[in-house]
Amino acid sequence: MYEFLKNLDRRWVFLLMLLSVAVPILLNARFPEKPTGLARAVFNEIEKLNEGDPVLLAFDFDPASEGELGPMATAFVRHCAEKKLKMYFMSLWPVGPRMVEDALDRVVRPDFPDLKYGEDWVQLGYKSGYEAVIKVIVTDLKQLYTTDRFGASIDSIPLMADIQSVQDFSLVINISAGYAGTKEWVQYASTPYPDIILVAGCTGVQAPLLYPYIPEQLPGLLGAIKGAAEYEMLVLDKYGARDENGELDEPGKYFEGIRRMGPQLIAHVLMILLIITGNIIFFIERNREGSS
Amino acid sequence: MKRTVPLIITFLGGVVLIIAYFIPYTQAWGEKAAVFFDVLAAIAFVLGGGNLLKNHLKKVSDRVAGWGYSVICLVAFLVTLTVGLGKIGVNPNTQFSNYAWSGVYDQVGSPFWWLYEYGFKPLTATMFAILAFYVASAAFRAFRAKNFEAILLLGTAFIILLGRTYAGVVLTGFIPDDSAFSGLKLENFTVYIMQVFNTAGNRAIMIGIALGVASTSLKVLLGVDRSYLGSGGD
Amino acid sequence: MKHSRVSPLRLLFLLALVSSLASATHGQEADDGVVSSPPRPPSNLRAVDYPMDKGEKIDLTWDLSLDDPENVSTYLVYRSRTDKEIEKKIADDRKKFIDAVKTAATEGLFGEGWKDRMADLTQEQLTHVREVRSRAAERAETTFSSDPTSEDNVYKFLGTAMPGENEFVIDKLDGKKSYTFMVKAVGTDLSQSAGVVTEVGLTPVLQWFDGEWNTSGGRFWLSIIILVFCGAVVFWILRARSGKPIRVRKIAGLEAVDEAVGRATEMGRPILFVPGIQDMNDIQTIAAMTILSHISKTAAEYDAKIEVPTARSLVMTTARETVQASYLTAGKPDAYNQDLIYYVTDEQFGFVAYLSGMMVREKPAACFYMGAFYAESLILAETGNHVGAIQIAGTAMPAQLPFFVAACDYTLIGEEFFAASAYLSGSPEELGSLKGQDVGKIIVVFLMFIGITLFTLAALTSANPGLSSIFRNMGDFLKNVILT
Structure with missing residues (x-):
């Protein structure tokens, strides 16, 4: 056994990981979530707003990180739609607009058909230039966004009449998978312009790098699926399940974060077991070397 | 001459960006410099595309190991380029219906959208998902309690791994929320570790990095470090 | 006496005051039926460009009302709107007015909470609602009027100053526009004095150096830190060139x-x-x-x-x-x-x-x-x-x-x-730059030490509020002004 584990082919580890992720997905294992302070802070920042307040949703992620960030994008859009906020979508990533479309397809189009394009939400689309875009739009949004994503003049969109710059939004929500993302929004928007209130959702790897900005420059932060699941719980508690039958459906697009925490739990336990096993081998090996 | 001109350009570019930060009147200069870079990078796309074609065509013609992948790469590149640039299958924008190319390139149902939705999206998601397997393998292989510091690291890793899931809530659920020990509940302790210890460590690394960046930039601007233009100080 | 920030409590009080002022009119009758006497207005209102900024600020000063502090509870500060802002305000007011008239007409028909009952209405009733609302909107369109030269349209409320204070820094102005300013005194019974207005328009000027040294957001301190750091790097590079050996630990x-x-x-x-x-x-x-x-x-x-x-x-x-x-x-x-x-x-x-x-x-x-x-x-x-x-x-x-x-x-x-x-x-030159980098680290450690000491002293001397606030203010200055 010792020899087998010592020279364990890494494909066995891969197989275990596959099983630990696949089995909870197939069994639809779901565990309750207990929202922490940061998720509550994000939720409260949106709750504070009044009907009709403009909110900028910057989707700076791509399909690769959709697994980690998609559920929080869905929850953010649903929360804003339930609060009847005016939603403005933009992206600093080339495929970001497609991520926006996915969220709209999941939430706005099926569940909020009354919301009209140009009056209740608008897709500003992608702009290249990373943080340079933020630097410009914090003072003059229309300098860069002369048209919406579909080529319509920005001045012809009723929703844009009152918006001159990012400072006119009541809240900025950023979902980010890396560069350019939350860090750049903090550095070039909420830090030089303290009136801009920014909340964010990010991947697990990024989250520790953003903690230094909490709470002054970044009042709330959702870290990866865990943060998304906690936020989903808060939104569900307040607004209930919103499916065709008014019941929790399976798998349920508004429970996606909670659902994805199932595989995460088992995978984390597997990681701990692997580390312990690795160390047992290490100590046996050291003892043998010592005795020889 | 081959070294001097780039050095002058580097120096001038750097000085302009620094001045633009402190002198409001010149703020636009910095933005212009950034635009220059974007233009250069955009032109370089052509260079990159040409190099990609040359490289893979050479591999196919030499029949080197894995040349079949080069064929797939070339086909995917050319097809995506054609349907994307040509906006093939894209309906004109309703506002400008007289202009055939006025629709967005990734319109739902268009071939480019199809490639994105059923090719690009699952492929990139797969590559990212591979990380889960590699993380497990690396943890098994490299995470050893070799000394006291490594033991501390291991303990912290266990707390975070458990605290970021429902397991943490269950394991320390016996501690009442309103007790003086509620900070020891795994889910709370995880947040504490991340916000205090982790942030402190990260800040130290980031301060070192910031000073390194400033010092390196200065060396490059002043031409002290010219190795990126070729080795040595000649 | 310069101020642009107020504490949250004070802000709440001021907001309550300002909102109540919104309905108060000049010389109104007080609750006890006695006609109140508004305070005398401040005088000699002066606007000058704020020095060393990026062209967004103007400094406002005035002579206090002769009734200050007996009959002055606060000063209200206003700036003129640009033509575009006036147009937008009138358009917003028009929209609000029309919405209010439409809502009133619908409530007259169905009572309050009509929105919740909409789903129960028949198609015929819905058509009737639409007609009523449309007629109300038409009526409102014709009755709405707003004078673009009225004080309410021309002046935009910016903030307040407490009695005894006679300065105000106005921020976020457009460097291409000219502005006039107005200050009013508010009496203890909330009656307002007439406004004192600056006679000539003023445009904030973009200075050559964004060097505010005493407020957050200025770049004066950053420029000093950069100069010291870059100076140290250059100094050590030159020193290394002169042949002094430099030792670097093994990596x-x-x-x-x-x-x-x-x-x-x-x-x-x-x-x-x-x-x-x-x-x-x-x-x-x-x-x-x-x-x-x-x-x-x-x-x-x-x-x-x-x-x-x-x-x-x-x-x-x-x-x-x-x-x-x-x-x-x-x-x-x-x-x-x-x-x-x-x-x-x-x-x-x-x-x-x-x-x-x-x-x-x-x-x-x-x-x-x-x-x-x-x-x-x-x-x-x-x-x-x-x-x-x-x-x-x-x-x-x-x-x-x-x-x-x-x-x-x-x-x-x-x-x-x-x-x-x-x-x-x-290369000695490059190794010298590493030594210069170490000077940066010393600066960082020194500033951290100073900051920690100041806030610790502020906490330790909390029994002596005067001394504690001195330490805290110094710490805040370091944190919020020098290091931001």
């Missing part, structure tokens, strides 16, 4: 470079160098190029094959120049093969997929990952480990450091990565 990862290149030569396998996935505008990519220059020179000397796949076209071009020059310096220009430095794709995971495949096929003996990396770091390092390569990584991406540390043989952490070029070249 294991860089000591191993020769070993890694030698191993590749012995095994007859290539060396893989990945300069991150960012473009040439990222300083990490530039640092990677300087390291590539040294490694490729060593490779040329050992006759080893070095392969550099890049994720950006510009990086490819730069890397070619760098490697070619290194081969030239090593005296082997003919051995240089530009086809080994090539562009793969900008797409992060496409690049990783290519590299993983290439590593498995070609089994490089040494892998260098130097530059800006993201999620691909662990995939690359684990694949390299699997093929048995000796791996050295260097990055300034804190999030990726743990992955490289776990999976690579050596990792250059943050500043070590930037120090690598100096270390490898051994």
Whole structure:
């Protein structure tokens, strides 16, 4: 056994990981979530707003990180739609607009058909230039966004009449998978312009790098699926399940974060077991070397 | 001459960006410099595309190991380029219906959208998902309690791994929320570790990095470090 | 006496005051039925450009009302609206008025809470509602009027000043517009004095240097810190040039470079160098190029094959120049093969997929990952480990450091990565810059020590509020003004 584990082919580890992720997905294992302070802070920042307040949703992620960030994008859009906020979508990533479309397809189009394009939400689309875009739009949004994503003049969109710059939004929500993302929004928007209130959702790897900005420059932060699941719980508690039958459906697009925490739990336990096993081998090996 | 001109350009570019930060009147200069870079990078796309074609065509013609992948790469590149640039299958924008190319390139149902939705999206998601397997393998292989510091690291890793899931809530659920020990509940302790210890460590690394960046930039601007233009100080 | 910030409690009080003022009119009758006497207005209102700013601020001063402080509860500060702002305000007012009339008409028909009953209405009733609302809107359109020259339309409320205060800094102005200003005194019974207005319009002026030293957001202190830091780096470079020896501690990862290149030569396998996935505008990519220059020179000397796949076209071009020059310096220009430095794709995971495949096929003996990396770091390092390569990584991406540390043989952490070029070249000038960098660290440690001491003293002297607030204010100045 010792020899087998010592020279364990890494494909066995891969197989275990596959099983630990696949089995909870197939069994639809779901565990309750207990929202922490940061998720509550994000939720409260949106709750504070009044009907009709403009909110900028910057989707700076791509399909690769959709697994980690998609559920929080869905929850953010649903929360804003339930609060009847005016939603403005933009992206600093080339495929970001497609991520926006996915969220709209999941939430706005099926569940909020009354919301009209140009009056209740608008897709500003992608702009290249990373943080340079933020630097410009914090003072003059229309300098860069002369048209919406579909080529319509920005001045012809009723929703844009009152918006001159990012400072006119009541809240900025950023979902980010890396560069350019939350860090750049903090550095070039909420830090030089303290009136801009920014909340964010990010991947697990990024989250520790953003903690230094909490709470002054970044009042709330959702870290990866865990943060998304906690936020989903808060939104569900307040607004209930919103499916065709008014019941929790399976798998349920508004429970996606909670659902994805199932595989995460088992995978984390597997990681701990692997580390312990690795160390047992290490100590046996050291003892043998010592005795020889 | 081959070294001097780039050095002058580097120096001038750097000085302009620094001045633009402190002198409001010149703020636009910095933005212009950034635009220059974007233009250069955009032109370089052509260079990159040409190099990609040359490289893979050479591999196919030499029949080197894995040349079949080069064929797939070339086909995917050319097809995506054609349907994307040509906006093939894209309906004109309703506002400008007289202009055939006025629709967005990734319109739902268009071939480019199809490639994105059923090719690009699952492929990139797969590559990212591979990380889960590699993380497990690396943890098994490299995470050893070799000394006291490594033991501390291991303990912290266990707390975070458990605290970021429902397991943490269950394991320390016996501690009442309103007790003086509620900070020891795994889910709370995880947040504490991340916000205090982790942030402190990260800040130290980031301060070192910031000073390194400033010092390196200065060396490059002043031409002290010219190795990126070729080795040595000649 | 300058103020632009108020405490939350005070702000709440002021907001309550201002909202109640909104309905108060000049000379109104007070609750007890006695006609109140408004305070006498402030006088001699002066507006001057705020010095050393980026053209967004104006300083306002006035002489206090003669009734201050007996019959003054606050001062209200206003600025003139631009023509466009007046147009927008009138349009907003019109919209609000029409909405209010429509709502009133509907409530007259169905009572309050009519919105909740909408779903129960028949089609006929709904049509009736629409007609009523449409008629109300038409009526409102014709009755609405607003004078663009009225005081309410021309002046925009900005903030308040307390009795005894006679200065106000106005921020966020447009440097291309001219503004006039108005200040009113508010009595203890909330009655308002007449407004005192600046006679001539003033435009905020863009100064040549954004050097506010006493408010948050100015760049004066940053310029001082930069000057000190850059001065230190330049000083040590010059000192090193004069021949003073400089000692640098051993960096294991860089000591191993020769070993890694030698191993590749012995095994007859290539060396893989990945300069991150960012473009040439990222300083990490530039640092990677300087390291590539040294490694490729060593490779040329050992006759080893070095392969550099890049994720950006510009990086490819730069890397070619760098490697070619290194081969030239090593005296082997003919051995240089530009086809080994090539562009793969900008797409992060496409690049990783290519590299993983290439590593498995070609089994490089040494892998260098130097530059800006993201999620691909662990995939690359684990694949390299699997093929048995000796791996050295260097990055300034804190999030990726743990992955490289776990999976690579050596990792250059943050500043070590930037120090690598100096270390490898051994050039006194470059080593001098490292010494200058240390001065930066001393400054950081010194400021941290001062900050911690000030806030600790503020906490320890909390029994003496005067002394405690002095320490706290000094700490706040350091934190909020000097370091922001």
